[in-house]
Amino acid sequence: MLVDFKRPCSHIKYLSSLTSEKWIKLALSNPIEILIDHAHCERKAAGVAIQLMFRYPSEPNLAEVLSPIAREELEHFEKILNFLKDLGHSLKALRPPPYGAELAKNIRKEEPDRMLDSFLVAGLIEARSHERLGLLALNNEDKSFKKLYESLLESEARHFGVYWKLAQTKFPKNFTFSRLEQLSKIESEILEETYFMPRVHS
């Protein structure tokens, strides 16, 4: 049976593959679990931005852009907590999919490669979240969920842009393009091995 889910008109062009219909179905049938998982994603994304500020405490023009990202992720985290609370749910620990840890294995250990890869991996995660939150917003039949996802997804694209600009400002352009292409392929390969649990990055 063919399922015809709506797709956002614009994608972040650097993603190497579109999300499968299997994922969309799984996610739409588990709205609370996906939302709790997304709350954890926002918290983790704030953690990543702060971790980078800790790792490079004196890097020029880094904290200035990462600190506002971390704040916005936390704002969204709180927004989701409130939304869940109104529905009678609360945060709970969820087993994460292998996605984040698998991606992190591809961050090279030596500087300055480590910095470049960290920016690109953080950016790709934001890009994928943007695509998937867009799918959840477009295909949701529940208006309150739809509205929530619409309110969250725009900043994921913007955050991808911040990480991408950081990479381009601090590293030679050709170099960042080819590395993003490599990492983007890896990102898609990781998602091909579907982790059969409703998670934003399963």
Place this chain on the structure above:
Amino acid sequence: MLVDFKRPCSHIKYLSSLTSEKWIKLALSNPIEILIDHAHCERKAAGVAIQLMFRYPSEPNLAEVLSPIAREELEHFEKILNFLKDLGHSLKALRPPPYGAELAKNIRKEEPDRMLDSFLVAGLIEARSHERLGLLALNNEDKSFKKLYESLLESEARHFGVYWKLAQTKFPKNFTFSRLEQLSKIESEILEETYFMPRVHS
């Protein structure tokens, strides 16, 4: 020679000692270094709040109070970055004083002691920052620095209150009081061994 620095009228009563005049003199004579160090303190305080949210992802009513603290610390961090920029300075890595690491050694390793101690240590650091920022605000001859410190210090006291309330809500009252008393004495002892560099917690 006696130096007569102004002291705030109200202290957080749980601190076991008042800051020495030696520290006040050192801090006032190194305004930029102290401010850069305080920027790092705000970043670290955001890191502590987020780390606790990571460690206890499903603890009821924890993320709800820690996430806003982390956001406020980051707001202050950005405020200081802008202030420094206007003066032609920027963030740089500073060797931290032993204070934070020494205090952390007193956090017991087993739960639930670890949680209680983490709240109390985080609270004591906020309390000490409140006292010292108050001294910097009161004794500063530069009006812009004075105003900046005044705008920052109130939330340090509020954050102490949040950690103290968390401890009291989640643990038996007598128990939290006696443990705070112990840790507060240790905090003062650590500061007696002055680290002769201009740092907020030297």
